Amino acid sequence: MSQNTSSTTESASPYRDLEQQSIATLLQYINQEDQTVPLAIARALPQIETLIAAIVPRMQAGGRLFYIGAGTSGRLGIVDASECPPTFGVPHDRVIGLIAGGDSAIRKAVEFAEDDPTQAWQDLQAYQPQPEDILIGIAASGRTPYVIGGVSQARAFGMLTGCIVCNTGSALAKAAALPVEVVVGPELISGSTRMKAGTAQKLVLNMISTVTMIQLGRVVDNKMVDMQLSNHKLIERGTKMLVELLQIPTVEAADLLQKHGSVRAAAKAFEENNMRQKG
CATH class of the missing domain: 1.10.8 (Helicase, Ruva Protein; domain 3)
Structure with missing residues (x-):
């Protein structure tokens, strides 16, 4: 099957007639595709390492880590940010996730919220961004205006910028100083990037926050010594x-x-x- 290499996330699925397949077959297809995700991430490890190596000294100096995204990508950033305080004992204002459309978009999609290239930077103003902060844009397609605009303006402001995308040569990767490109290929359901692309983004976010917190001294041996004792x-x-x-x-x-x-x-x-x- 021919594939548009510039936008693999929008490419047609190689699987056909899904509605005619058995449950067992569909599960096999999904599992088969999911197994390709770690291999795609393995190819991006040098990019992830470079990004984390730049994040750590900024956070050591007091900088904060921001994630921005729309839809699934935004929700994944919020999940990762929200888990840092209970896991590593850091204040809630050290790792912050923002989603196009505001907090209401966490549960329910906000129409056209991702299409405004100026809104992300406006959303960041509530946190009084500083040049020592870090902004990571998350967008499977790499072409979401909300994310591209936020990353571009943050970079011009002097913040360290990175991104997590699932296409090569995207506008978002060009806007970010340190892009991470994890190309997982077409989805089982064409364009449904909550699947493999979402899994890839989640795994990369796990790597970024976990390795950063280890480097910041928030883990001793293999133990979460600063975790919040909330239950x-x-x-x-x-x-x-x-x-x-x-x-x-x-x-x-x-x-x-x-x-x-x-x-x-x-x-x-x-x-x-x-x-x-x-x-």
């Missing part, structure tokens, strides 16, 4: 971490965690107390 499951997890880290009984670990509010703070207090006793 019983996480309190139990934190208690187990302290038992392993400090080799102390569960009851003592639970008391330390309750008193100091995080695994990191509890471990630090325990070690400082031991040093005082030894000294």
Whole structure:
């Protein structure tokens, strides 16, 4: 099948007559296509590494990380941003996701919201953007005006700009200083980029936020020592971490965690107390 390499996300699906296929066959098709996503990301690892290497020193200096997108892409950015505070204990204003159409668009599509090339920069003004901030535009097609406009204006302002796209040579990739292009090919349902393209974007966002937070010291060994203790499951997890880290009984670990509010703070207090006793 011939394929438009400049817009693979809009190319026709190689699968035909889907409505005539069995459930088992459709599941096999989807699974078969999903398996190509990690391979496409593997080819983009050097671009992802370059982007993260530029993000880390800016965040170390106080910069914030913004994601902007429309539709599925915008929602994925918001999901990744919203998970950083509970997972890594960073303030809610360090990683921020914005979606075309505002917060109401998280649940329900806002018609034509993505078509205004000036709106993203206007939306960013509520956060008083600074040159040390970072903006990553997310758009499977790489041609969403909301995202292209926001990235272009942020770059002109002096912010570090990156993007996650699923086509090569897109307008968004040209607008961003550090593009990440993950070309996953046509979707099972032609143009339905919530599928493979969305999966690819989610995986890349996982990489960006996780590796950045590790580099910022928010993980010790393989443990989320700064996670927010917002439910019983996480309190139990934190208690187990302290038992392993400090080799102390569960009851003592639970008391330390309750008193100091995080695994990191509890471990630090325990070690400082031991040093005082030894000294």
